[in-house]
Amino acid sequence: MPPTNRIYLDNAATSWPKPAAVYDAVDRYMRKNGAPAGRGTYGEAIEVERLVSESRKQIADLIGVSDSKRIIFTSNGTDSLNLALHGLLRAGDHVVTTVCEHNSVLRPLRQLEKNRDVTVTRVECGASGIVDATAFEAAVNSNTKLFVLTQASNVTGAIQPAETIGRIANSRGIRFLIDAAQSLGHVPLNAIELRAHLIAAPGHKGLLGPLGTGVLYVAPGVEAYLHATRQGGTGTLSETDYQPMTMPDKYESGNHNVPGIVGLGAALTYLTERGVKHIALHEQELTSRLLNGFLSLDNVTIYGPHDAKQRVGVVSINIEGYDPQEVATMLDTAYSIQVRSGFHCAPLMHEKLSTRDCGGTVRFSVGAFTTHEHVDRAIQAVSEIAASAI
Ligand SMILES: Cc1ncc(COP(=O)(O)O)c(C=O)c1O
Structure with a gap:
């Protein structure tokens, strides 16, 4: 618990304090293990791979997904959103989003408008910050490929009608990306019920993990058209200089933030136990x-x-x-x-x-x-x- 004289009410930026088990897990890994994940056959490397896989599975369980390979580890919510937006959108695509979004959605979309001929409709919200789901439907045109929605605003706290918007997206053959930065870990969230193709979230806010962690859920089949925005060493298929196409390696180049992911795993155990x-x-x-x-x-x-x-x-x-x-x-x-x-x-x-x-x-x-x-x-x-x- 925090020192008694400090009242921390900035949990939307990053949560604090973390569950005690998070500090212990990070410390234990740093002092006693220290090996990279997915890159060795000695005892510590196998153990760390187990810990990373376990954290991945805990995220999948939390959002109601059976295949944990669909969870990609990233550096933060922004990183997840950038992978989703830059990886998905092509020249000529139209996107519907809202005026309630964070710059981690708005700025990549501005960049894509400028450099990739993507067009964007930003639908308005009502006075209390809630978006009318039918505004998404009304904004659809023949080039609409993606709906992007922050499930809960980091300014007004308003929870958006994500399930209805997901239903509209799916009925129109449009992909649905949810920014769950202010919802995951704070409210129950089920990827299947939301009909989400992609869910981006930090690991360090509602999930109670360390800073420097983030996740992206990629629904079955989405990887066929979601480009990897970075390439490099994955510890797999090292005999070839082509990027692996298997999940999650396609999107996870470079050494993982293992202290962060191990801490996130401990946080998820806490979250699951408390509910x-x-x-x-x-x-x-x-x-x-x-x-x-x-x-x-x-x-x-x-x-x-x-x-x-x-x-x-x-x-x-x-x-x-x-x-x-x-x-x-x-x-x-x-x-x-x-x-x-x-x-x-x-x-x-x-x-x-x-x-x-x-x-x-x-x-x-x-x-x-x-x-x-x-x-x-x-x-x-x-x-x-x-x-x-x-
Ligand atoms: C709604 C929303 N989206 C995205 C982000 C970006 O998350 P991160 O700070 O992990 O990059 C935030 C962070 O404040 C947020 O509130």
Whole structure:
């Protein structure tokens, strides 16, 4: 658990603290094993390969997928999204996405518009940040190849109707990529029920693993048209200078971040034992408490749905009379409360929320280890800052 005087409410950036088993697993691997994965026949190398395979299987189990070779390890959520977007899209393809996306979706798409003649429709969301699924359908044209959706916004916390959008995508023969950066590990997620072709997620947020880890789920058959964006040593088929086409080697060139993946495995054991369903309930309860606390304050604006059931544990606010950066600094220096201020890498979302010209928002994000006391202290701090602005 964190030192008592530090209240960490920046879990949307990366989760902290991690389960104790994560620190132990990383330390144990670094001190006692240290071998590369998939590249040796001595005892430690075989053991580490087992640990990496086990982490892969745990991710597959978590998202309801039977073949763990469909899970690709990457460096972070951004890396997974780049592989999916650059690997999938060809000249002339049309993509439908939303104004709620993170720059890890928006920027690769801008690049592909510029350099590969890809066209993009960015559908709007409603005032609370929720997208109408029928807007995806309405945006489809004869060249539409891909829908891209952030399942939960890192600004408003709003949960999108991913299952409905997945159904539309599949009925129209369109591929569906989900950015699960703010949902995986926070709410139950099943790749099959969502009809997702690709799911990109960091390992270091809701999955509670170390920074420098990420995953990409690739549905059966998708590898036939998903190009590898990097080539190199995989430890397999070393007698040839052609990239292997087998899963997951096709997309996993270079030595793995084994300390990170082993730590992620330990985090997944914790997540599975505690249960994502229970974590979701815990975070929903905290979010509801936070929302109710902020709603009771006069000069505080809350962005996103006011019903905690429609959100993950991300709550953005502004206090009248204060710049978001000033609020974040006051929270840190006077209250030891750590939050994030600014645009949260989601510029189009701020246009929609009209928070572009006021410097964005102050974002509080709870996690698996956040307590009621943390939330109450955050509400008290915000109420004192808000009162001082009058
Ligand atoms: C919605 C969303 N997508 C993608 C990312 C990128 O994840 P990473 O920081 O692991 O690259 C983030 C991170 O904040 C995010 O919130």
